[in-house]
Amino acid sequence: xxxxxxxxxxxxxxxxxIAICLIVGAFVMMFAVLxxxxxxxxxADIAERKRVAEQGKLAELHKTxxxxxxxxxxxxxxxxxxxxxxxxxxxxxxxxxxxxxxYTQLLAERYGSQLDDxxxxxxxxxxxxxxxxxxxxxxxxxxxxxxxSDFSSQPTDSQAALEAAIQxxxxxxxxxxxxxxxxxxxTVPSDALLLxxxxxxxxxxxxxxxxxxxxxxxxSAQERDGEFVFAVKDNGIGIxxxxxxxxxxxxxxxxxxxxxxxxxxxxxxxxRIVERHGGKIWFDSAPGTGTTFFFSLPK
Amino acid sequence: xxxxEILLVEDNPxxxxxxxxxxxxxxxxxxxxxxxxxxxxxxxxxGEGPYADKPRPDLILLDLNLxxxxxxxxxxxxxxxxxxxxxxxxxxxxxxxxxxILKSYxxxxxxxxxxxxxxxxxxxxxxxxxDFWFTVVKLPPS
Numbered sequence: 077x078x079x080x081x082x083x084x085x086x087x088x089x090x091x092x093x094i095a096i097c098l099i100v101g102a103f104v105m106m107f108a109v110l111x112x113x114x115x116x117x118x119x120a121d122i123a124e125r126k127r128v129a130e131q132g133k134l135a136e137l138h139k140t141x142x143x144x145x146x147x148x149x150x151x152x153x154x155x156x157x158x159x160x161x162x163x164x165x166x167x168x169x170x171x172x173x174x175x176x177x178x179y180t181q182l183l184a185e186r187y188g189s190q191l192d193d194x195x196x197x198x199x200x201x202x203x204x205x206x207x208x209x210x211x212x213x214x215x216x217x218x219x220x221x222x223x224x225s226d227f228s229s230q231p232t233d234s235q236a237a238l239e240a241a242i243q244x245x246x247x248x249x250x251x252x253x254x255x256x257x258x259x260x261x262x263t264v265p266s267d268a269l270l271l272x273x274x275x276x277x278x279x280x281x282x283x284x285x286x287x288x289x290x291x292x293x294x295x296s297a298q299e300r301d302g303e304f305v306f307a308v309k310d311n312g313i314g315i316x317x318x319x320x321x322x323x324x325x326x327x328x329x330x331x332x333x334x335x336x337x338x339x340x341x342x343x344x345x346x347x348r349i350v351e352r353h354g355g356k357i358w359f360d361s362a363p364g365t366g367t368t369f370f371f372s373l374p375k
Numbered sequence: 376x377x378x379x380e381i382l383l384v385e386d387n388p389x390x391x392x393x394x395x396x397x398x399x400x401x402x403x404x405x406x407x408x409x410x411x412x413x414x415x416x417x418x419x420x421x422g423e424g425p426y427a428d429k430p431r432p433d434l435i436l437l438d439l440n441l442x443x444x445x446x447x448x449x450x451x452x453x454x455x456x457x458x459x460x461x462x463x464x465x466x467x468x469x470x471x472x473x474x475x476i477l478k479s480y481x482x483x484x485x486x487x488x489x490x491x492x493x494x495x496x497x498x499x500x501x502x503x504x505x506d507f508w509f510t511v512v513k514l515p516p517s
Contacts, residue, residue: 170469174492175389181494210492
């Protein structure tokens with residue numbers, strides 16, 4: 077009986093052990109599957125949240141793009157309006173001005189003998205007014221053109237730009253017996269035409285506002301902190317420090333028209349040109365001795 | 376001697392008077408005919424309506440800023456017309472805008488003149504036009 081019993085017991089034990097193993101194994105597997113499932117779900121969750129966040133960012137980007145595009149469209153429209161204004165100014169304002177100027181002149185010429193001195197003076201005031209207005213319109217046009225014209229920044233030889241300005245002013249330089257010298261001038265990223273105009277305005281001012289001696293003008297340049305700083309030094313009448321801000325404002329003049337001609341636009345144009353390049357313009361002056369204008373252009 | 380026939384296309388009566396007076400001071404005998412707008416100019420050149428028996432101009436002085444039809448349109452039409460394109464066209468306008476100058480030459484204007492503000496300069500310009508176009512230049516035979 078012992079042999080049979082033992083075998084049966086072993087068989088049963090073995091059966092039970094296998095059963096337990098299977099059940100435990102099943103539980104472990106289910107547990108493992110559960111863990112894997114939860115992990116995958118967690119991953120998917122993160123991925124989903126990332127996707128939503130990216131979609132959000134993309135939408136933000138699109139919105140910002142739309143805002144920028146709208147701003148650019150506005151600027152373009154405003155620029156076109158400015159150009160149209162300039163065109164209107166050059167046609168429609170000039171014609172009535174010419175009428176006033178021409179016919180006041182004709183009045184003086186044809187009827188001058190019938191007019192007393194006072195009447196002739198009145199006519200002269202009217203005529204001067206018309207001519208002055210013509211100058212203002214032309215200068216306003218020039219000023220607006222600086223802001224709206226095509227701007228192309230290329231490596232420009234600033235010495236060549238200076239020489240072009242000197243060439244343009246050759247008559248004035250000859251008449252005022254001005255002596256213009258310069259140091260080494262660098263190649264700087266800029267719009268060549270605007271740079272020439274900048275030099276031309278500064279030189280023209282230096283000669284106009286001269287003292288009793290012939291103008292001596294020195295131009296130099298230094299490299300400083302990632303930009304070029306140009307200096308235009310003259311021996312003219314100078315500018316008093318309290319006028320530091322006024323001189324760069326359009327049509328602001330410091331002297332009467334009898335003393336020095338001009339509409340007061342030269343420095344306003346200079347400032348606009350310099351600012352268009354991303355630079356700054358300022359001056360140092362000793363009234364009675366001279367002025368040095370500085371302007372910076374980024375490299 | 377047959378006078379040189381000039382067609383002035385100008386809407387501003389003040390400018391018409393100035394131009395007429397300046398031309399009268401000229402050395403060469405000339406006859407100034409005036410029309411006030413772009414449409415009348417083309418009618419004159421084609422001998423239509425009230426302009427049926429008007430002489431063909433030897434020279435056209437054309438303003439750009441005109442009512443009804445502006446000067447550029449007239450210029451284009453004249454230079455596109457086989458019968459009319461040989462007549463020299465001088466653009467005489469208040470505008471000094473580069474855009475206008477370029478466009479006029481591109482449309483084959485013979486030359487472009489900006490009217491000076493100063494009266495005496497204006498008279499000088501008109502005399503220069505007469506000197507150049509009537510004595511220096513050979514105009515096409517009519």
